[in-house]
Amino acid sequence: MDSKFLKPYDHKAVETDIYKKWEDSGYFNPDNLPGERTESFSIVLPPPNVTGTLHLGHAAMLAVEDILVRFARMRGLKTLWVPGTDHAAIATQSKVEKEIQKKEGVNRHDLGRETFLKRVEEFAQASHDTIVNQVRRMGASVDWSREAYTLDDSRRRAVNEAFIRMHKAGLIYQGERIVNWDPKGQTVISDDEIVYREEKSKFYYFTYGPFTIGTARPETKFGDKYVVMHPDDARYAQYKHGDTLEVEWINGPITATVIKDAAANPEFGTGVMTITPWHSGIDFEIAERHKLNKEQVIDKYGKLLPIAGEFAGLKIAEAREKIVEKMREKGLLVKVDEDYVHNVATAERTEAVIEPQIMKQWFVAVNKEFERDSKQTTLKEIMRKAVESKNITITPDHFEKIYYHWIDNLRDWCISRQIWFGHRVPAWYKGEEIRISAESPGEGWEQDSDTLDTWFSSGLWTFSTLGWPEETADMRTYHPTSVLETGYDILFFWVARMILMSGFLLDTVPFQRVYLHGLVRDEKGRKMSKSLGNIIDPLDMIEKYGADAVRLSLIVGAAPGNDLKLSEDRIRGYKNFANKIWNIARFVLESGQAAGADSDATLAPEDEAIVEEARGAAQEAATHIDSFRLDLAADTMYQFIWHRFADAILEESKPLLKGPDAARAKSRAAALLQALEVLLKGMHPFMPFVTEEIWSSMPNTKDLLMVEAWPAKETV
């Protein structure tokens, strides 16, 4: 027996070497896997953002996926796990810009597009290297030879091709529509990048001709020349749709037009409102329905335009009270409600208050009909049907309802951003002419300065990583992928977009199964965040307790879709378990040696029963993995190894092994060796390092444990 077993298990001494052995073996690449493998199993790694380091959520994701991948590999499938990173356009750009601003006091415009982008890329590269190291430390068996980046050349081809095809089909269009403008980031953002913040502010009531109207934003009201009420509101029955009346307003008299629209809520305030189509989504829709004029009041820096008269040039915050004061002087202020609580839309990255604006942007039309298999359909319908038809199963299933709910409320997706870091929109301009093309159409053509929403490129991830638009062997073998595993928090951002992209471009689903894991929280159930100071760094935990322990602590007790409360105590518990397995191996190896037992010896029936029982545990674990209950699978193995195999079977075996009957002892010792082999295999996906390390000291092992066959029961 190897003398290493005389000391407690030391993860630090083995983990790095083991990972190197795996990597050197080439088995992470399915092309090198031993044996005949026909059926394939593939996963793409949700690419971590190159904005810094990995957190425990990433660690949980890596643990789950590695379990699925190692299990599939051991079951003899052609198994591919593609790694990669995401350039995360706006997140990375704003992070770098903040850093430069803080350290050097300059912004991106001071540096210029080219220099600034270089700086972002340097940061992204450093971040990438950190991430890759962390992925290795977790033991993730990804195929590094296929590593991808959402902003590399290969992915750029895919992005351009996707854009061009969708544009050709009329599903990408340039339009003047109301969008979410971030005045601080100076870019448009999508609905999903908005965070609502509850705020208490003042709510003002003004006299508007014969009406009283309410608003929290007097600074937008200059151009309000439409007064809207519900068609069935009896109080205003005397006013007909289209009636005009002269009203005294902020900067003098204006002509107001009566509009009857069901969007006006009779219950709210006085039931009458004036509208500002340029700076409100709802108002924009009302204006569209009735073909009303729209006027811009606030510019993209948050300053009032000349329409505001004497207030022109003022910032929103300065203007508001001054306007109210003027209205008070004119006797048009009815009252002020001081405790108006409402939700304010802010930008996720910059925290600036969003100013809706009408702007020319690029959109993906989700409701537009197009022909597919000689039938009319829409992108929305494709997204819905992918799940309805069961071509995609979402686990846990209640997320399917949430998914449908989101799809039904989906509006056109604004994909252009006024930021620099990202894929340039493949549109070219020359005077009034516009062309869509990856390359410049020639002399005098200028490319659109906007970049694409980061989710446009990550939406292609399952197939852009496999070589699309080229018809590669990887595409044929590994797409659609088997499982997409990710946190439920990006179901809409990402999962839905992949279904859309794959559905349109390949006429297929991007994956057969979506497995959503929960969020990792601290022991009190709070989100981990810098401000709370409760962040647990996975690398620290790996240093202290080993990757195996960290992995198990993130798996056991985490039912699909449920948040996991993690404490260091739990991790320590699983480190103890790694040591337990270590000592089990020591005992079994020692006993085997003492009895002169061979692991492939023929066994007495009652000894064979022990091996069979171990196979039974592995089989039970397999059943749980098949139904994506990794928590139960890991627990099954844990319980069996510790409380059945160690506590009962080994204890019962002691007298036999030391007994007078040498043949009996030999058979039992051989059985324990065989059972241990089975248990190492069964535990390998969950705790790959310690099991592989022990495996290397087992008699009669030929190859790495990671490519051994999953133990099957002999009697069914």
Added chain:
RNA sequence: GGGCGAUUAGCUCAGUUGGUAGAGCAACUCUUUUACACAGAGAAGGUCACAGGUUCGAGUCCUGUAUCGCCCACCA
């Protein structure tokens, strides 16, 4: 406002088609006996949030209530 979850031992959670409640941590007692004290043996701990209902029987199914959490919408 609309939707979705959760509520089981001190803590974190299992509990599969209804059949007298389980695990891991923590705490308690004993044990350093050659696999392991990163351990073993043992004991303790629960009106399964509450109220009804279905049933021979409910933690499990139905209805309602309460508390907590999340998602969507954003009412000028």
